[in-house]
Amino acid sequence: MDTTRWLSEGEQEIWRSFVTAVEGLTDYFDRQLQRDSAMPYTYYEILVALSEAPDRTLRMSQLAGARGSSRSRLSHAVARLEEVGWVHRRTCHTDKRGSFAVLTDAGFAALAAAAPGHVTAVREKIFDQLTPEQVAQLGEISRAILRGLCGSGE
Amino acid sequence: MDTTRWLSEGEQEIWRSFVTAVEGLTDYFDRQLQRDSAMPYTYYEILVALSEAPDRTLRMSQLAGARGSSRSRLSHAVARLEEVGWVHRRTCHTDKRGSFAVLTDAGFAALAAAAPGHVTAVREKIFDQLTPEQVAQLGEISRAILRGLCGSGE
DNA sequence: CTCATTTGGTTGAACTCTCAACGATGACAC
DNA sequence: GTGTCATCGTTGAGAGTTCAACCAAATGAG
Numbered sequence: 001m002d003t004t005r006w007l008s009e010g011e012q013e014i015w016r017s018f019v020t021a022v023e024g025l026t027d028y029f030d031r032q033l034q035r036d037s038a039m040p041y042t043y044y045e046i047l048v049a050l051s052e053a054p055d056r057t058l059r060m061s062q063l064a065g066a067r068g069s070s071r072s073r074l075s076h077a078v079a080r081l082e083e084v085g086w087v088h089r090r091t092c093h094t095d096k097r098g099s100f101a102v103l104t105d106a107g108f109a110a111l112a113a114a115a116p117g118h119v120t121a122v123r124e125k126i127f128d129q130l131t132p133e134q135v136a137q138l139g140e141i142s143r144a145i146l147r148g149l150c151g152s153g154e
Numbered sequence: 155m156d157t158t159r160w161l162s163e164g165e166q167e168i169w170r171s172f173v174t175a176v177e178g179l180t181d182y183f184d185r186q187l188q189r190d191s192a193m194p195y196t197y198y199e200i201l202v203a204l205s206e207a208p209d210r211t212l213r214m215s216q217l218a219g220a221r222g223s224s225r226s227r228l229s230h231a232v233a234r235l236e237e238v239g240w241v242h243r244r245t246c247h248t249d250k251r252g253s254f255a256v257l258t259d260a261g262f263a264a265l266a267a268a269a270p271g272h273v274t275a276v277r278e279k280i281f282d283q284l285t286p287e288q289v290a291q292l293g294e295i296s297r298a299i300l301r302g303l304c305g306s307g308e
Numbered sequence: 309c310t311c312a313t314t315t316g317g318t319t320g321a322a323c324t325c326t327c328a329a330c331g332a333t334g335a336c337a338c
Numbered sequence: 339g340t341g342t343c344a345t346c347g348t349t350g351a352g353a354g355t356t357c358a359a360c361c362a363a364a365t366g367a368g
Contacts, residue, residue, distance in 0.1 A: 145280065146171060249315095318361080329348105332348100
């Protein structure tokens with residue numbers, strides 16, 4: 001028997017709007033960064049996380065955990081960022097399994113160059129489109145969803 | 155000179171919450187579908203679009219356009235779906251450049267099998283987490299963002 | 309009719325992500 | 339110390355996306 005709680009017409013429409021908006025936004029931001037700064041959004045996030053860390057340095061696991069990224073993904077990404085010279089690895093001496101990712105000066109410069117364009121895109125496509133009340137609502141909604149995600153699955 | 159309109163503390167926090175929530179949601183839905191129904195979310199969307207079309211048939215370009223997907227992506231995706239037997243191509247006789255994508259019975263069955271799990275995930279992770287007012291707000295916010303995306307870039 | 313342009317769709321290479329398997333180190337019990 | 343187990347991170351293969359290049363059919367101008 002079917003116990004699925006299907007979506008109502010109205011819920012479906014809201015859901016479709018939400019999905020389309022999110023896909024449009026991520027596409028837009030990803031293309032903007034790739035075009036203007038030759039980096040995908042996920043790499044931008046890694047650089048940001050490192051830039052905010054003490055000594056611009058983080059353990060791989062902290063970097064992965066902080067961004068909800070898998071270890072594997074991060075390992076590949078850092079390998080790539082190391083090739084480009086934006087990050088380099090340093091081994092951890094207190095725990096020889098671990099390694100650190102360190103943001104290089106070139107990496108910091110690349111991030112500084114990319115930030116204005118990205119922030120402008122975010123402001124134009126999100127904050128400029130919403131009333132102050134809607135911005136606050138979006139914050140509340142996001143936090144509520146995050147609570148739901150942390151709780152059970154994921 | 156720097157004319158970038160940077161984000162305030164509060165805006166940054168809202169923005170980070172939103173990004174984290176969206177990444178968490180898409181990860182969750184994608185994994186759920188992949189695990190339980192062996193298809194990524196984007197393929198699910200293609201099957202849904204076809205299932206709602208007359209004769210379960212759409213031109214490739216309509217399918218791409220309707221879902222904001224690139225022609226190339228769709229072409230690869232349909233090739234994959236054809237391998238699995240969920241979709242097949244039919245050439246268009248009035249315009250010999252074009253081709254149709256048709257949802258097969260197997261494809262419809264796969265979609266029917268996948269839908270309950272996906273809808274349940276959506277309900278649990280979104281609608282169950284929000285008050286009715288927040289759901290309505292999310293709809294308004296999504297529509298506002300969509301207007302902003304269609305207008306200028308993208 | 310002919311040639312240039314546009315449109316519909318495909319292809320291949322490069323890139324990123326995921327998953328499962330692995331090597332290596334640390335932690336802990338006995 | 340030794341064996342077991344958990345943790346840190348890497349690796350390789352498979353899959354999906356993107357971009358640029360491409361072919362073929364339609365369109366439109368002269």
